Amino acid sequence: MTSQALRPQPHFPEQDTQPFWDATKRHELVYQTCNDCSNVIFFPSRHCTACGGANTTWNVSKGEGEVYTFSVVMQSRHPAFKDLGAYAVAYVDLDEGFRIMTNIVGVGNPIEEIQCGMRVKLVWEDQGDGQVSLPMFEPA
Amino acid sequence: MPQRREAAIVGVHEYPLRVVGPGTSALQIKAASAKAALDDAGLSWSDVDAVYDTGSHQGIGGLGISEYLGIKPKVIDSTSVGGTSYEFHANHAAMMIAAGKCEVALLTYGSTAHSDRRAIGTGGFTGTATPNPQTNMEAPWGLTLISNYGLVKQRHMHQYGTTNEQFAAISVATRKHAMRNPEAVKAMTDLEFVGVNELSIEDVVDSRMVAWPLRLLECCMISDGGGAVVIASPSVARNAAKKPVWIIGTGEATQYRENGGDITLSAGAQSGPRAFADAGVSPSEIDVLMAYDSFSITVMCMIEDLGFCAKGEGGAYVADGHMAFDDPTKPALNTDGGGLSSNHPGERGIFLLLEATRQLRGESTSQVKDPKLAVAVGNGGSLGSRHATGVSILAAD
Numbered sequence: 087m088t089s090q091a092l093r094p095q096p097h098f099p100e101q102d103t104q105p106f107w108d109a110t111k112r113h114e115l116v117y118q119t120c121n122d123c124s125n126v127i128f129f130p131s132r133h134c135t136a137c138g139g140a141n142t143t144w145n146v147s148k149g150e151g152e153v154y155t156f157s158v159v160m161q162s163r164h165p166a167f168k169d170l171g172a173y174a175v176a177y178v179d180l181d182e183g184f185r186i187m188t189n190i191v192g193v194g195n196p197i198e199e200i201q202c203g204m205r206v207k208l209v210w211e212d213q214g215d216g217q218v219s220l221p222m223f224e225p226a
Numbered sequence: 227m228p229q230r231r232e233a234a235i236v237g238v239h240e241y242p243l244r245v246v247g248p249g250t251s252a253l254q255i256k257a258a259s260a261k262a263a264l265d266d267a268g269l270s271w272s273d274v275d276a277v278y279d280t281g282s283h284q285g286i287g288g289l290g291i292s293e294y295l296g297i298k299p300k301v302i303d304s305t306s307v308g309g310t311s312y313e314f315h316a317n318h319a320a321m322m323i324a325a326g327k328c329e330v331a332l333l334t335y336g337s338t339a340h341s342d343r344r345a346i347g348t349g350g351f352t353g354t355a356t357p358n359p360q361t362n363m364e365a366p367w368g369l370t371l372i373s374n375y376g377l378v379k380q381r382h383m384h385q386y387g388t389t390n391e392q393f394a395a396i397s398v399a400t401r402k403h404a405m406r407n408p409e410a411v412k413a414m415t416d417l418e419f420v421g422v423n424e425l426s427i428e429d430v431v432d433s434r435m436v437a438w439p440l441r442l443l444e445c446c447m448i449s450d451g452g453g454a455v456v457i458a459s460p461s462v463a464r465n466a467a468k469k470p471v472w473i474i475g476t477g478e479a480t481q482y483r484e485n486g487g488d489i490t491l492s493a494g495a496q497s498g499p500r501a502f503a504d505a506g507v508s509p510s511e512i513d514v515l516m517a518y519d520s521f522s523i524t525v526m527c528m529i530e531d532l533g534f535c536a537k538g539e540g541g542a543y544v545a546d547g548h549m550a551f552d553d554p555t556k557p558a559l560n561t562d563g564g565g566l567s568s569n570h571p572g573e574r575g576i577f578l579l580l581e582a583t584r585q586l587r588g589e590s591t592s593q594v595k596d597p598k599l600a601v602a603v604g605n606g607g608s609l610g611s612r613h614a615t616g617v618s619i620l621a622a623d
Contacts, residue, residue, distance in 0.1 A: 096362035103362040126485050129363045155384070155489060157376030158438035159368060167368045172438075175369045177377060177483065184485045187364045187611075197438050202384035220366050 091165035096218060105144060106130040110219040113210050115147040117184045128184035149208025150226065151180040158196045174200055178223050192224030199225075229506065229621050233320035234463040234470030237267025237456030238583045244413035244449035244569060245340055252283040252452065253294055255336030259454035260295060267456045268467030269330060274456075276301035276328035278315035280573070283336065291334065301328045307480075308606025309518060312455070312575035313616025316602075317476035319457045329459045333579075336452030337571035340417065364611065372445060372521070373437035377610040379523040380439050382490045385538065390439065392541035393522040394430035396559070397443050397566055399549040400519065401425045404563025406551075407591040413568055417447055444522035446565035446574070453576045455583075471586045475505025475619035482612045490527065491537070493615035494603060498532035501601075501617035509533045513597035514585045515557035516578035518605040519564040528603045532617070551592035557601070561585060561592040575604035579618065586622040598622050 096107050109116040118127040118134075121143055125136035133140050156176035162168050174196040179185050191209065193199040206223035213219060239262035241255050256279070264270060274297050281287030281304035284294050288304030301322050305314045312333060319331035382388050404410035405424055414422045421429070425443065433443040463470035477500030481493035502508060509532060517528040526540040534557065535543040548555035560566075562581040565574045582600035584590045600620045607613035 093368065094361075094365035096366060097357035100357035100359065100362050102359045107362070128485055129359050131359065155377045155381035157373035157380055157440075159370055159373050160435050160437060162368060162370070164368065173368060175367050175373050175377070177489070179486070185483060185487075187367055187369060187483075189367045202381060222367075 092213065093166040093220070095213065102132055103130050107218045110210070110221065113219060115149050115208055115221050116144050117147055117180070117182060118142040118144055126183040128186065145182065147180050147182050147208070149180070151178045151206060151223070153190065153200060153202055153204045153206055154179045154185060155202055156190060156196070156200050172196055176200070176223070178206055186221065189222045190224070191222050229472065230474045231460055231472055232324035233457055233459065234472045235316070235455055235579065235583045235620065236458045236463050236466040236468065236470055237263040237265075237269065237454075238580045239263040239266055239454050240409070240569070240577060240580045241336070241452040242409050244447075244451050244571075245416040246338055246450040247341060250338070252336040252338050255338070255450070255452035256291070256334040256454070257295060259336065259452050260332055260334050263332070263454035263456045266467065267458070269456060269458075269462070271297070273330045274332045275299055276319060276322060276331035278303045278319055278331055278333040279335070280304060280306040280311045282306070297332070299328070301331070307614035307616070309520065309573040310575045310604025310606035310614050310616040311573060312579060313602055313604040313618045314478055314614070316455065316457060316473060316579055316618045317478060317616060320473040320476060323457065323459050329462055331457040333455040333457065333576065334452070335454070335573060335576040337573065338450045339572040340448050340450045360612070370437060371608065372440055374608040374610040375521040375523050376437040376440045378489050378527070379521070382523060382526065383439060385490055386541065388526070388541035390431045391427050392545040393444060393526065394427045395544040395547065396519065396522045396525045397430045398425045398427060399544070399547065400560040400564040401567045402550060403561045403592045404567030407563050407568060410563035410568035413447065413449055417449060440521060440523070446520050446570035447567070449569055449571045451569050451571040453580050455576065455579050469587055469623045471583045472621045472623065473618060474621045475501040475507065475617075477501030477504060477617040478614065480612070480614045483610070489610060492527040492531045492605065492609065493613055494528050494531035494605070494617065497615045497617045498603065501619050502533070505619040507599060507619065512557045512599050512601050513594050514561060514582055514600035515559050516582045516600065516602045517560060518574055518578065518603060519560055519566050520570070520574065520605065524605050524609055525559070527609065528605065528615070532601065532603055551590070551594050554595070558592070558594045561590050561594065573606070575606065575616065578602035578604055582620050586620055
């Protein structure tokens, strides 16, 4: 689905997160691991936040994980969100070991249907021609 | 171990208005509060040799505010870590005074958040248009400030079984204190609160849902306001107009959204023990707890993480009550009424120091009987993503 009004978009140039957003255009959810200390790095970053090194590898996530926690915004004045009604923002813990801010979609009543620990899978919301795509999650 | 007597709060002022209108600026609130706090201490403008301010509302940080005030300090500290910046400032000032680098430190804060209609507590999107990693990885999903804290409350309820009724006890206890504070009553009146009265648990759990699971009466107000604190060396403090309130322990820490991390565990779990160890006192000795109440969940985390109860048992702790000024069972909680019901212009940290000082001087509108020790624990940033927690432990003379 594509929203009528545009959500707040990532802004560029932003050198640390650019590779992450470029990958979303291919519908790939990517994250880094550190070749020196094995740390899973997220947010995307040129340096490893555990050891300071810059020897990292980009990996593609399978897009499966669980809801760590969520909150439901009851009403928003932002034009991209106000027609959604109540919508759920969440942290999802991917099975590869990183935690992402996201939305939980594909549910009727988010307050009743979303639970901490619930298994979820990745879906994409394209933001327009040639633009980034937003990773979101729905019940697995 | 003897308590430290190396630096003391000697002057305080809380700007009385929460709605200032277009005729007064944040900078003017800072200057007026500075003058009043120095008067309170019996000191003058020219005595100030150190400036602590986040550097907001004037260009080039601590340099800009020093010029605006007309002070040429030996020490400038414009640490800016959100609402707890002022605990950081007080802690740093105490250290610099103890090191002999300055004698009279001035801490200032001013904000016209309400008059500016800035979205601090009720809905704005986090982040700015300036490209940065945080904003790029959070803003597109519509996270609001309240939902940021909602993430933490939801996890707390899931992890420990904490109930909405338990969270509501925080709003109920602190509103009682607010109703005894004429400035808080005026604040709630001027900000057009629906009910300027004491609250029941039902009032809170039946109030409007803003961002599940946070309801309106668990959220702080958005006011204008400000204040100032004067911190001085022992030799200055001994000759000040009022009894000194000593800074005897300090702690600072940060916490972030981390892969696999426990979002319910705030930075206070690090800075609290640091401050208590520094002061050589324990939570059970504290008479007054000034805990940053941006939201109910913030207080819950501070109570647990500073060790007033075990982690996860904060719900039972607050639901049990005994947090009023006239009940010696537990530390009195937010005796000015807190950010929920008295004053929250965006960065509440300075008010924690102000009310703790009033308590230890015997000047509060909800005065605890003969208090010896108070804790000011601030929380800056956003609890669910990145925040700092500064702790200042204060002792009566």
